[in-house]
Amino acid sequence: MPTKKLHHFSGLFITLFVALHLFNHLCSLWGAERHIEVMQTLRPFYRNVFAEVLLLSAVAVQVISGIRLFRATRTPRRKGFARLQRWSGLYLAMFFLIHLSAVMAGRYVLNLDTNFYFGVAGLNTFPFNLFFVPYYGLAVVAFFAHVAAVHSMKMKSAVLGLTPDAQAKTILFIGILMSIVLVYGLTNGFQGVVIPESYKVLIGR
């Protein structure tokens, strides 16, 4: 299968998971308990052996095919969304490598339940938050930016009086808003989350 087609289909599958995953993180607006409850409801769907092998393989395919596309599309003529597509993809490649190594190390090396507290320990602790706020914030923006760029390339007609370019800008704007709302929720409204004793290993305490 050509690289672009592979990237396209594997991207659709990953998008399905990311939608569930970001919805799960949005539930942190209603507190840590609600976030954990929703994750427990979703896990049978994405953490069973079949789905997880498929998801992690899709991520590997996405990163490898994405980097090939990144190298193949190196041209100074790419502007605007076409340019954003390459750089948001590159950020996602780096994010996937760090994020998934962290989740797997948390699960299999530290033997932790990789739940809400695992995800937010660094985000709620100074000075680690100096890294984690932009790291997670940009990941959400990069995901929406990448989708917005695909949309701007494929969409040819106006919707609700918005040109394809304005539609793509709207998707990007929703991504920026989503990123701010998620950081707000995952830090308990910027007030900070109390990290349980068993997760303090993540923040060197």
Ligand code: HEM
């Ligand atoms: C959440 C993960 C990702 C999704 C859902 C996704 C989805 C997509 C889709 C649907 C396209 C359009 C392909 C087509 O024309 O049919 C695309 C293009 C592209 N993606 Fe990704 N992608 C993801 C991650 C990545 C990564 C990790 C990279 C690595 C650099 C990357 C780099 C690119 C590049 C450079 C293009 C432009 C191809 C071109 O203009 O010909 N993507 N992506």
Ligand code: HEM
């Ligand atoms: C907004 C900040 C984010 C936080 C706090 C976060 C946190 C987590 C946590 C705690 C897990 C483990 C889930 C479990 O044990 O059931 C996880 C898994 C994962 N996350 Fe994220 N995540 C974030 C954003 C993202 C984004 C933007 C993407 C993709 C673009 C992503 C992709 C994944 C993937 C692919 C997994 C692996 C699922 C599995 O096989 O268990 N995450 N994340």
